[in-house]
Amino acid sequence: MLPGLLTADPTRFVEVAGRRLTHPELLGAAAQVAADLEGKNRVAVLATMTLETVVGVVGALLAGVSVVPVPPDSGTRELEHFLTDAAPDAWLASAGDDTLPLISVDVDARAPFVEKQVGQDDVAFVLYTSGTTGLPKGVLMSRRSVQAGLDGLAAAWDWTGDDTVAHGLPLFHVHGLILGCLGPLRLGGNVVHVAKGTPEAYASAADPEREGGPATMYFAVPTIWSRLVERPELLSQLSNARLLVSGSAALPVPVFDKVREITGLEPVERYGMSETLITVATRADGHPQAGWVGIPIEGVETRLVDENDAPVVHDGESVGNLQVRGATTFDGYLNRPDATAEATTPDGWFRTGDVAVIAPDGRHRIVGRESVDLIKSAGWRIGAGEIESTLLGHPAVAECAVVGEPDADLGQRIVAHVVLREGFTGSDDLATELVALVGSELSAHKRPREVRWATGLPRNEMGKVQKKRLLP
Incomplete structure (x- = not known):
C-alpha cells in the first residue's frame, strides 16, 4: 500500500511539527507498531498533529489493521458513538478515554519490517462523516480504494517521489491524512506537516535553506489561502512551488485571483468526500479557473441527473445532482445498510448529495448541497x-x-x-x-x-x- 516508503530511501523523510524521521527510521518505528498490533483487527487513533499519529497509522496499515481516525476535540457523546459503533480493540498512540487499552507508539523504536499478506479489499479506514441529521456514519474505505485515489491524483498532478508536500491540515480526514501523508509515502516523497495552518508556518516550508529543500506542493483549505493572501510577504515565498492545491470547500474568486497575482501560480482545486475520496481534480497541465474543480481522475465516472434521475445536459450552466462511481468509492456505511442503500442508485452510482454543473469539456463546478443549495425558481x-x-x-x-x-x-x-x-x-x-x-x-x-x-x-x-x- 505504501511502496514508496518500503524503498527506505534515507534521503526521504516525514516531518511533523519540526520532528523528523527518515523513511528507514519511519519504517522501523512503524514495523514495531505492526508487531505490537498482532492479533488486533481495528484500532482507534486520536489523530493529534504529531509524529506519533503518523507512525501509528502507518504501522496499522503495515499490519493490515483498520484505523478509526478520531478528531482530538470530539465531545463525550460523539466519542462514545465512535467507540461503540466501530468497536475498536484499542487506542493507538494516545487515548481519548479510559474505556480501551492503549498501545503506545515509540517513534524511536526500530524493528525489522516483515511484510504481511493483506487483502486489497480489506478495510483500511473507518472514516466518520457527519450528515444533516443524526450521529456521524462510519465510512468503510478499502485499501484498494485508497490506492486508486492516490494513484489517480498522482497521474493528474504529475505527483512523484521527487515532490515534498507541505500542509497544516488535521489528520482525521481525507485531505490531511490520506492525501497529505499517505500520498507522499506511497510515492516515496517527503512530508512536511507544519502542525498549524498559519501563514508563517506555510512560509517556513518554503525556506530554501531548510534541510531537504523547500516544499514543491502545498495543500490547504480556502480559510488558509484567505489568510495567506492577507500576508502577501509570506505568500510570495510560495512562488517557487510546483503546485498549490485547494480543497474541502470552494475557493472564493477573489482569493484565487490574489494567489495568482502574488505568486504567479494558479491554485488547482479538487473535489471529493469521505465516501469517494477525491474523484475530480484540476490537472497540473490543465487550465485552473476559480470555482471549477476539474475532471474525473482515472478510474472514476460522474454523471448529472435531475430529481427524476433523467440526465442533465453538460453545458456548463444546467444544474444537476452529482453522482459518482469508480475505483475510489467506499464499501458502505458501518452497521448502516439502510443508509448505504439510500445513498446508492439501483445501477451502482453513489448519490453525493451535491449539485453541480459540468462544462462541455468535462470540467466540473460544485454549486452546493442538494438539501439547501439547490434553488428551484x-x-x-x-x-x-x-x-x-x-x-x-x-x-x-x-x-x-x-x-x-x-x-x-x-x-x-x-x-x-x-x-x-x-x-x-x-x-x-x-x-x-x-x-x-x-x-x-x-x-x-x-x-x-x-x-x-x-x-x-x-x-x-x-x-x-x-x-x-x-x-x-
Whole structure:
C-alpha cells in the first residue's frame, strides 16, 4: 500500500511539527507498531498533529489493521458513538478515554519490517462523516480504494517521489491524512506537516535553506489561502512551488485571483468526500479557473441527473445532482445498510448529495448541497454556490449565504444574506449593484430577488453556515 516508503530511501523523510524521521527510521518505528498490533483487527487513533499519529497509522496499515481516525476535540457523546459503533480493540498512540487499552507508539523504536499478506479489499479506514441529521456514519474505505485515489491524483498532478508536500491540515480526514501523508509515502516523497495552518508556518516550508529543500506542493483549505493572501510577504515565498492545491470547500474568486497575482501560480482545486475520496481534480497541465474543480481522475465516472434521475445536459450552466462511481468509492456505511442503500442508485452510482454543473469539456463546478443549495425558481434549477462566489467577488462583501425562500409565484425566490466589509454600509444602491453583478456574470434568472444585510451568519461548531436557520 505504501511502496514508496518500503524503498527506505534515507534521503526521504516525514516531518511533523519540526520532528523528523527518515523513511528507514519511519519504517522501523512503524514495523514495531505492526508487531505490537498482532492479533488486533481495528484500532482507534486520536489523530493529534504529531509524529506519533503518523507512525501509528502507518504501522496499522503495515499490519493490515483498520484505523478509526478520531478528531482530538470530539465531545463525550460523539466519542462514545465512535467507540461503540466501530468497536475498536484499542487506542493507538494516545487515548481519548479510559474505556480501551492503549498501545503506545515509540517513534524511536526500530524493528525489522516483515511484510504481511493483506487483502486489497480489506478495510483500511473507518472514516466518520457527519450528515444533516443524526450521529456521524462510519465510512468503510478499502485499501484498494485508497490506492486508486492516490494513484489517480498522482497521474493528474504529475505527483512523484521527487515532490515534498507541505500542509497544516488535521489528520482525521481525507485531505490531511490520506492525501497529505499517505500520498507522499506511497510515492516515496517527503512530508512536511507544519502542525498549524498559519501563514508563517506555510512560509517556513518554503525556506530554501531548510534541510531537504523547500516544499514543491502545498495543500490547504480556502480559510488558509484567505489568510495567506492577507500576508502577501509570506505568500510570495510560495512562488517557487510546483503546485498549490485547494480543497474541502470552494475557493472564493477573489482569493484565487490574489494567489495568482502574488505568486504567479494558479491554485488547482479538487473535489471529493469521505465516501469517494477525491474523484475530480484540476490537472497540473490543465487550465485552473476559480470555482471549477476539474475532471474525473482515472478510474472514476460522474454523471448529472435531475430529481427524476433523467440526465442533465453538460453545458456548463444546467444544474444537476452529482453522482459518482469508480475505483475510489467506499464499501458502505458501518452497521448502516439502510443508509448505504439510500445513498446508492439501483445501477451502482453513489448519490453525493451535491449539485453541480459540468462544462462541455468535462470540467466540473460544485454549486452546493442538494438539501439547501439547490434553488428551484420559475422553472430554473439554480445552485446557490455560484451566486455566492460571484457576490464574494465584490469588494464590499465579506461573506454571504444565498437561500431559496418559498414564493407563491416563483416556487422559490432567491434571497442573498450579505455581511459587509468594514467601511461599507448597506443601501438600496449597493443592493442593486450586487444584483446587477450576478446578472452580468451569471444569468438574469440567477439574480437575487432580495438582498438582506447581516452582521454575521449562523454557523455550527465546525464553522459551516447553517442555511436552514436563515429560512422563514
